[in-house]
Amino acid sequence: MFERAVEVSEAFRESAPQMQGTLRMAMKGCPECGTKHMIASPVLGICEECGSELVVLPNE
Numbered sequence: 001m002f003e004r005a006v007e008v009s010e011a012f013r014e015s016a017p018q019m020q021g022t023l024r025m026a027m028k029g030c031p032e033c034g035t036k037h038m039i040a041s042p043v044l045g046i047c048e049e050c051g052s053e054l055v056v057l058p059n060e
């Protein structure tokens with residue numbers, strides 16, 4: 001039982017950093033005025049400055 005617990009935790013440890021890295025790099029921005037924000041929720045929403053729909057910015 002103990003060995004199985006170790007396997008699960010190691011699998012989680014391998015996948016967790018990748019997910020955090022993806023979230024940390026994700027940026028959304030406004031194509032109209034160039035405003036950029038970190039993506040902090042599943043919904044992109046609209047630009048606070050001009051009301052345009054925000055788009056996901058590609059990672060460079």
Ligand SMILES: [Zn+2]
Binds near residue numbers: 033035047049050
């Ligand atoms: Zn804008």
